[in-house]
Amino acid sequence: MKRWQRLGRLAPQFLAASAKRDWPLAALALVSLAPGVAALVAWMQIAWRVRGETLTAAQFGWVLPAALLDAITPAGVLLGSGLVTLLVGCLGLSNAYLASVERRLGGLALLLALGLSRWELMALLLLEAMGLALLGTAAGLALGFFLSIAVWLPARGYLMLEPGFTLYWQPFVIGAIAGLLATLLFVGITGISTALRSPMSALRSRTPRHWIRDWGHWRFSTLGVFFTAVLVASLGVLVLGLRAGLLLTALALVLAAALNAGSLLLTRFYWRLPTPDSSPLWALAVQGLARHRRQTAGMTLAMIAGTLGVGLAALSWMNRRAEATFPLWVAAMLWGACATLVLTSAALAALERRQELGLLAALGARRGRVRRLILLENGIVALAGGTLGAALALAAWALVGAEAGSSYWPLAIAIAVIDVLAALVTATVGAAPVLWLISRQPPGLSLRDRPWLAP
Numbered sequence: 467m468k469r470w471q472r473l474g475r476l477a478p479q480f481l482a483a484s485a486k487r488d489w490p491l492a493a494l495a496l497v498s499l500a501p502g503v504a505a506l507v508a509w510m511q512i513a514w515r516v517r518g519e520t521l522t523a524a525q526f527g528w529v530l531p532a533a534l535l536d537a538i539t540p541a542g543v544l545l546g547s548g549l550v551t552l553l554v555g556c557l558g559l560s561n562a563y564l565a566s567v568e569r570r571l572g573g574l575a576l577l578l579a580l581g582l583s584r585w586e587l588m589a590l591l592l593l594e595a596m597g598l599a600l601l602g603t604a605a606g607l608a609l610g611f612f613l614s615i616a617v618w619l620p621a622r623g624y625l626m627l628e629p630g631f632t633l634y635w636q637p638f639v640i641g642a643i644a645g646l647l648a649t650l651l652f653v654g655i656t657g658i659s660t661a662l663r664s665p666m667s668a669l670r671s672r673t674p675r676h677w678i679r680d681w682g683h684w685r686f687s688t689l690g691v692f693f694t695a696v697l698v699a700s701l702g703v704l705v706l707g708l709r710a711g712l713l714l715t716a717l718a719l720v721l722a723a724a725l726n727a728g729s730l731l732l733t734r735f736y737w738r739l740p741t742p743d744s745s746p747l748w749a750l751a752v753q754g755l756a757r758h759r760r761q762t763a764g765m766t767l768a769m770i771a772g773t774l775g776v777g778l779a780a781l782s783w784m785n786r787r788a789e790a791t792f793p794l795w796v797a798a799m800l801w802g803a804c805a806t807l808v809l810t811s812a813a814l815a816a817l818e819r820r821q822e823l824g825l826l827a828a829l830g831a832r833r834g835r836v837r838r839l840i841l842l843e844n845g846i847v848a849l850a851g852g853t854l855g856a857a858l859a860l861a862a863w864a865l866v867g868a869e870a871g872s873s874y875w876p877l878a879i880a881i882a883v884i885d886v887l888a889a890l891v892t893a894t895v896g897a898a899p900v901l902w903l904i905s906r907q908p909p910g911l912s913l914r915d916r917p918w919l920a921p
Contacts, residue, residue, distance in 0.1 A: 502552030503606025510637035595654035603645030769851025772804030777859025852889025
């Protein structure tokens, strides 16, 4: 009882201090978590309408094998599409929350040293994560109501459904459960696992380690794949039944593992890029990508997932051009979530390097040169990740697409090229807030040991 009473006294002060110090996390919950919940609610409204109906692969239109569509059902495809959008948004929020926890490790370790128990620290961090979850999920449910109405006509024409719009209550419950569970897994548990270190080890400076021995770099990727399986299995079995839910979970596991492997391999590829002495800006960009592996891998993952999803939707448009606006709605929501992840990763990478960038400016580097450095880094990631995602989408269309005839190849290649260009545009737009911060902050302030966004 005394423990609960002390926790009740500590929680309001801890949450108030967190809200004042890390208010951008609340804004990020609105722009990353809310669209994912909204997309899941809207797509589940369509899924609830087509439950029990038989839709062929040609009618469904996406680049998907007929046997796989029969196994997981069209409702499973719609559920998976919504979960992918939600998971990408959660990754952006998770990255920002982990950066916040890592900045506070010294203070959290001091609380432990002063007598705060690990259980109480876990409870405080969990309350903090649940506050973000409630904020983002509530906004997502409201946005999902309007999105469900907006996409009904495109979905009805695309899937050739009977007229008559019905708003089901079950998707809102599923969206609320998914938003809270995803935030608990990706934000709460990962934040707690980062914070629960011994006071002395948290207060000590850490020396860099080789990437093979750096378990922290692999831990978040491994936990991300595991949490994806837990979330998809929980909702898949609930909505689709045991067999289809487990098949959807297996497909999500394969996709999550492949995307993480692709992002980690591309991150390794960046380290191998040549750094000639004649191009110092290029050398600095490559070194910056290599030093901040987690943020680089997160941005690469966003680029691969975004170009893959948008590419599949755009390539499926060639089969049914007149009615193919609904997949583009799905792709647009996924692309928005990926853009948020790109923005978060770029901002966090720049915040981690604020002293380095400030030192460059203090030594005489012009602001324009620093801005070109950040744009070059984002461009490298966008070009590599976007090319891989577009190539995967093109390969899937060639292997599965019913209309992969020779006459369609020029248009398919043009779509892939536009997909990569869109990735470059997204990387540029994602760097805009960072460029704005650089332009308004004096070099001397960047050299101080505090983030730009701190009060």
